[in-house]
Amino acid sequence: LYYLTGGLSAPDPRQREAxxxxxxxxxTGGQMVLTDVEQLLDALLFKMKQxxxxxxxxxxxxxxxxxxxxxxTSPIFNLLQKMPKGGxxxxxxxxxxxxxxxxxxVTYRPHCYMCFTDIQSVRFIFSSRWPKALPHCSPWTLxxxxxxKMVNTTDLDNSIMGNMTLFTDQDPETLYPSQxxxxxxxxxxxxxxxxxxxxxxxxxxxxYQGLTQFYMDNVMYLELRALLPEIYELDGSTxxxxxxxxxxxxxxxxxxxxxxxxxxxxxIFTIHRGVNASVMASVVEEAMKLQRDFPDIMAGFDMVxxxxxxxxxxYFRDALSLPVERGVTLPFFFxxxxxxxxxxxxxxxLLDALLLNTSRIGHGFALLRHPVxxxxxxxxxxxxxxxxxxxQVMKLVKDLRNHPAAALMSENHPVVISSDDPGMFGSSGLSxxxxxxxxxxxxxxxxxxxxxxxxxxxxxxxxxTPKQQEKAVVLWQRRWDTFVSENAF
Amino acid sequence: LYYLTGGLSAPDPRQREAxxxxxxxxxTGGQMVLTDVEQLLDALLFKMKQxxxxxxxxxxxxxxxxxxxxxxTSPIFNLLQKMPKGGxxxxxxxxxxxxxxxxxxVTYRPHCYMCFTDIQSVRFIFSSRWPKALPHCSPWTLxxxxxxKMVNTTDLDNSIMGNMTLFTDQDPETLYPSQxxxxxxxxxxxxxxxxxxxxxxxxxxxxYQGLTQFYMDNVMYLELRALLPEIYELDGSTxxxxxxxxxxxxxxxxxxxxxxxxxxxxxIFTIHRGVNASVMASVVEEAMKLQRDFPDIMAGFDMVxxxxxxxxxxYFRDALSLPVERGVTLPFFFxxxxxxxxxxxxxxxLLDALLLNTSRIGHGFALLRHPVxxxxxxxxxxxxxxxxxxxQVMKLVKDLRNHPAAALMSENHPVVISSDDPGMFGSSGLSxxxxxxxxxxxxxxxxxxxxxxxxxxxxxxxxxTPKQQEKAVVLWQRRWDTFVSENAF
Ligand SMILES: [Zn+2]
Ligand SMILES: [Zn+2]
Numbered sequence: 001l002y003y004l005t006g007g008l009s010a011p012d013p014r015q016r017e018a019x020x021x022x023x024x025x026x027x028t029g030g031q032m033v034l035t036d037v038e039q040l041l042d043a044l045l046f047k048m049k050q051x052x053x054x055x056x057x058x059x060x061x062x063x064x065x066x067x068x069x070x071x072x073t074s075p076i077f078n079l080l081q082k083m084p085k086g087g088x089x090x091x092x093x094x095x096x097x098x099x100x101x102x103x104x105x106v107t108y109r110p111h112c113y114m115c116f117t118d119i120q121s122v123r124f125i126f127s128s129r130w131p132k133a134l135p136h137c138s139p140w141t142l143x144x145x146x147x148x149k150m151v152n153t154t155d156l157d158n159s160i161m162g163n164m165t166l167f168t169d170q171d172p173e174t175l176y177p178s179q180x181x182x183x184x185x186x187x188x189x190x191x192x193x194x195x196x197x198x199x200x201x202x203x204x205x206x207x208y209q210g211l212t213q214f215y216m217d218n219v220m221y222l223e224l225r226a227l228l229p230e231i232y233e234l235d236g237s238t239x240x241x242x243x244x245x246x247x248x249x250x251x252x253x254x255x256x257x258x259x260x261x262x263x264x265x266x267x268i269f270t271i272h273r274g275v276n277a278s279v280m281a282s283v284v285e286e287a288m289k290l291q292r293d294f295p296d297i298m299a300g301f302d303m304v305x306x307x308x309x310x311x312x313x314x315y316f317r318d319a320l321s322l323p324v325e326r327g328v329t330l331p332f333f334f335x336x337x338x339x340x341x342x343x344x345x346x347x348x349x350l351l352d353a354l355l356l357n358t359s360r361i362g363h364g365f366a367l368l369r370h371p372v373x374x375x376x377x378x379x380x381x382x383x384x385x386x387x388x389x390x391x392q393v394m395k396l397v398k399d400l401r402n403h404p405a406a407a408l409m410s411e412n413h414p415v416v417i418s419s420d421d422p423g424m425f426g427s428s429g430l431s432x433x434x435x436x437x438x439x440x441x442x443x444x445x446x447x448x449x450x451x452x453x454x455x456x457x458x459x460x461x462x463x464x465t466p467k468q469q470e471k472a473v474v475l476w477q478r479r480w481d482t483f484v485s486e487n488a489f
Numbered sequence: 490l491y492y493l494t495g496g497l498s499a500p501d502p503r504q505r506e507a508x509x510x511x512x513x514x515x516x517t518g519g520q521m522v523l524t525d526v527e528q529l530l531d532a533l534l535f536k537m538k539q540x541x542x543x544x545x546x547x548x549x550x551x552x553x554x555x556x557x558x559x560x561x562t563s564p565i566f567n568l569l570q571k572m573p574k575g576g577x578x579x580x581x582x583x584x585x586x587x588x589x590x591x592x593x594x595v596t597y598r599p600h601c602y603m604c605f606t607d608i609q610s611v612r613f614i615f616s617s618r619w620p621k622a623l624p625h626c627s628p629w630t631l632x633x634x635x636x637x638k639m640v641n642t643t644d645l646d647n648s649i650m651g652n653m654t655l656f657t658d659q660d661p662e663t664l665y666p667s668q669x670x671x672x673x674x675x676x677x678x679x680x681x682x683x684x685x686x687x688x689x690x691x692x693x694x695x696x697y698q699g700l701t702q703f704y705m706d707n708v709m710y711l712e713l714r715a716l717l718p719e720i721y722e723l724d725g726s727t728x729x730x731x732x733x734x735x736x737x738x739x740x741x742x743x744x745x746x747x748x749x750x751x752x753x754x755x756x757i758f759t760i761h762r763g764v765n766a767s768v769m770a771s772v773v774e775e776a777m778k779l780q781r782d783f784p785d786i787m788a789g790f791d792m793v794x795x796x797x798x799x800x801x802x803x804y805f806r807d808a809l810s811l812p813v814e815r816g817v818t819l820p821f822f823f824x825x826x827x828x829x830x831x832x833x834x835x836x837x838x839l840l841d842a843l844l845l846n847t848s849r850i851g852h853g854f855a856l857l858r859h860p861v862x863x864x865x866x867x868x869x870x871x872x873x874x875x876x877x878x879x880x881q882v883m884k885l886v887k888d889l890r891n892h893p894a895a896a897l898m899s900e901n902h903p904v905v906i907s908s909d910d911p912g913m914f915g916s917s918g919l920s921x922x923x924x925x926x927x928x929x930x931x932x933x934x935x936x937x938x939x940x941x942x943x944x945x946x947x948x949x950x951x952x953x954t955p956k957q958q959e960k961a962v963v964l965w966q967r968r969w970d971t972f973v974s975e976n977a978f
Pocket of ligand 1 (some may be wrong): 090092335362420
């Protein structure tokens with residue numbers, strides 16, 4: 001590959017140049033051949049990045065909560081928003097919409113009740129009658145009544161909002177001093193919005209709104225990890241998982257009909273990793289059934305919840321082997337390696353995900369510490385879904401220039417960029433995460449070729465069939481060419 | 490190397506075990522064969538590490554200034570202190586001794602004058618007459634007189650001490666919010682202690698004291714990066730670099746005579762990277778001369794100062810090529826990649842250090858982002874001198890579990906552990922850095938074999954001749970065996 005004289009002579013500048021070029025060609029996008037117009041845009045982008053890096057406050061080095069306003073003024077961010085980014089492959093059902101929409105739209109709907117929990121969180125329910133009291137919660141208040149008594153509802157709305165997101169104007173380091181604290185709050189936010197988003201009419205609107213926000217951010221395709229929970233109606237009646245999945249399908253179809261240049265969405269059915277082995281076995285059974293009955297919308301199966309506290313994949317190996325034993329297809333998209341507990345049982349999740357033939361890896365933050373798993377992931381083309389802002393907010397990494405994906409992208413390890421729970425983090429869509437990846441761990445060397453490869457990766461590593469992928473790439477390429485020619489001059 | 494069935498069948502637990510073993514065998518020390526007694530100690534160590542990781546306050550995840558007291562109570566740290574660690578290959582001349590010794594011993598010597606600078610730092614000088622005033626500094630005070638007027642000198646001594654170290658009881662994040670701030674303070678501390686340590690009698694004692702502190706920490710060999718500055722006498726007369734180097738040699742000999750189980754020390758001559766090309770050329774000339782005249786004590790050449798602000802190696806390529814052009818030996822031990830400015834000119838230092846045939850790399854923090862440089866470093870056996878606490882204090886990494894050496898050690902990349910400027914960081918010797926490496930980025934999997942390989946690395950990658958290395962390893966092995974047998978039960 002290369003040859004160094006090893007100190008027998010003074011270093012040769014041509015050899016140096018060749019090695020620098022070699023290294024550049026190894027990175028994500030390093031093999032992309034750029035058209036003349038793309039090269040123009042690339043030159044522009046390079047200049048913008050140099051200016052960005054010269055700033056005193058370099059956003060990727062800061063906590064996202066503090067960096068967000070700076071990022072919004074960044075010309076690179078502005079460009080990334082316009083850029084067709086392909087698909088978002090790692091997004092969760094109830095973290096896809098910004099919480100302001102939940103407060104300003106959903107909590108203003110009729111029949112919305114709220115109570116306050118012992119630990120100052122909130123719970124909601126929509127009900128045609130006065131709902132039964134919840135344990136550890138104050139008596140229910142009809143929000144309509146509560147707001148009617150107030151001169152100014154801003155404080156109330158802000159306090160509700162604060163309960164449904166991790167984002168804060170306070171110093172995040174002080175407010176969330178440890179992973180334990182932030183994960184507790186993370187789980188509380190889900191409980192807070194649970195009663196809102198699992199109400200059938202809201203459920204549909206929420207998902208439609210989520211698709212809208214990604215679509216507006218120039219994302220053309222989505223793979224949504226969804227719990228498929230029981231969805232309830234105003235009279236208290238409920239729907240099962242199949243109904244929920246079908247509803248996802250219907251809303252997706254509706255959205256695609258309304259926005260013909262949106263390619264679609266698929267669902268990865270998820271279950272909390274806190275369950276035991278026998279529950280897991282029955283959930284896998286259900287997943288196989290759903291996969292058979294809804295092959296178009298259903299992409300596969302995964303587990304959610306904090307890896308460090310949940311059960312490791314290997315604990316569930318019998319349940320997770322059921323599909324293979326039965327000769328049934330159930331693709332896996334496992335979260336794995338979202339941890340810095342190196343060498344723990346949970347740290348084996350990466351290897352075990354690969355042994356269980358996972359199609360992609362959610363996060364894979366710890367992959368660099370696992371050379372064997374890394375090698376398998378590369379050789380098998382198992383892409384990592386890298387979610388930079390999520391990893392920072394959840395306290396796995398502070399300065400995003402140090403994100404392990406910097407090393408992975410320097411050798412073109414298969415990765416896609418995603419946003420996990422943008423609503424929880426005060427971001428939205430995919431552009432903020434693309435910004436952190438491109439300006440932060442991409443470094444100066446990452447270029448338009450990198451962005452292009454990341455966007456294409458998001459379709460190539462999706463669960464779409466090869467034929468669908470071809471179609472999606474063609475659609476994407478058309479929009480990409482427009483984007484390039486509109487911004488290169 | 491390994492074969493995966495790729496989802497055609499349920500995962501085979503034997504295959505899993507084999508892959509886990511394979512990965513374990515790839516790490517630093519993974520090929521070490523442990524004796525029966527070593528295995529006993531290893532089992533003990535594993536238990537201790539599990540307990541350590543279960544602590545609520547996990548020291549490697551914290552800033553060292555806050556973690557230090559916790560580390561001191563750690564049984565693992567206690568063991569690491571007793572462990573024969575081999576050599577410390579990356580330590581700087583005026584950061585090797587804790588500053589308490591400087592204050593309590595050196596500033597209490599007669600003829601010691603002090604002044605206060607405009608920016609609340611201090612300067613010192615020893616002089617037989619009243620010294621000439623310094624620009625931007627208050628009139629000189631004789632410390633003896635000042636202290637005589639005080640009832641209690643503790644506050645004064647503490648304030649002097651605070652000027653000579655980065656260590657602080659205050660919140661380090663608040664006090665040092667950015668790399669710029671901490672580097673400025675870092676440079677001020679050197680200026681503060683400069684007048685003390687360059688006074689000939691103190692210079693000798695300081696170095697002897699430094700050797701003592703490393704020796705007491707069970708380090709048997711040292712490679713010291715030294716500026717070889719002008720050393721002055723009480724009458725204001727000064728000595729040149731050759732005198733300084735010879736003094737290092739004499740003190741080393743004295744120390745080895747006093748402590749026959751100490752193997753010795755060698756000097757890497759350093760110059761600040763802020764100089765221009767012509768100054769560098771003359772310094773390299775001087776270095777070649779010193780290398781010729783003092784082949785025993787002189788190990789080679791390096792540059793110091795903040796990489797991000799200094800000139801890149803490539804700027805100095807002509808000067809640094811002089812030895813090769815003349816056919817003269819001058820080994821290089823370049824600091825390189827102590828940066829998170831990926832893709833900048835300075836970020837090329839890693840590759841350029843290798844092109845210039847460096848013998849080792851100081852820090853190499855950015856190596857993971859440079860696959861070509863990483864490959865050359867591995868193939869040529871160019872070890873990285875990893876200084877975990879330094880990297881954390883200088884704000885390259887927050888949680889030491891995320892240090893890039895975690896990935897490098899998982900594939901047994903050539904590394905040694907060192908402490909850079911322990912006096913500046915409030916640590917001492919080598920054990921604190923070994924603790925961070927072993928418990929922090931070593932993870933649960935790193936074991937006694939890892940520690941053994943790290944210790945042996947520190948001799949094998951030293952500048953000692955192969956014959957000297959053999960001798961040093963034999964000496965080390967004897968002490969290691971005693972250590973193991975004394976602690977395994
Ligand atoms: Zn996730
Ligand atoms: Zn150094």
